[in-house]
Amino acid sequence: MSQVIVLDTHIWVWFVTQEFALFPSHWREAIETADRVGISPVSCYEVALAQQKGRLELPFRADRWFEDALEPTGITLFPLTAEIAYRAVNLSPVHQDPFDRLIIATALAYKAKLTSIDSLFARYSELDTQLMRSS
DSSP states (O other): OOOEEEEOHHHHHHHHTTOGGGSOHHHHHHHHHOSEEEEOHHHHHHHHHHHHTTSSOOSSOHHHHHHHHSGGGTEEEOOOOHHHHHHHHTSOSSOOOHHHHHHHHHHHHTTOEEEOOOGGGGGOGGGTTTBOOOO
8 A cells, every 4th residue: 555644734844944853753754755745735825824924934935935845845735625624624623723624634535644743633533543653
């Protein structure tokens, strides 16, 4: 079975900017050797918003950064589908952040491993076998 990995927004940024020390070291190899690695479109929104609000410094505007942070890096932009939207709404009521819920639902829809250091993600029973562990 091929391995698919969905990156949470912060992991995507850190992977592309090569800030590998900010996430578990074994994740880098898993990401680099996976058959398919992708993100949810909401990660693009989160990056653009963080840059606009001054919480994220990028070498150029977010739209230009996306050009370098997707296809050239081998990272796929998974489509936001009706199934993903439905799954996001019907996840366990751990928290209500719609962007996190859409990222989680994307991983579930693609039967993918999910990389995130967000401690709330571990509280989603739906991710029991899909959340990549830090150890």
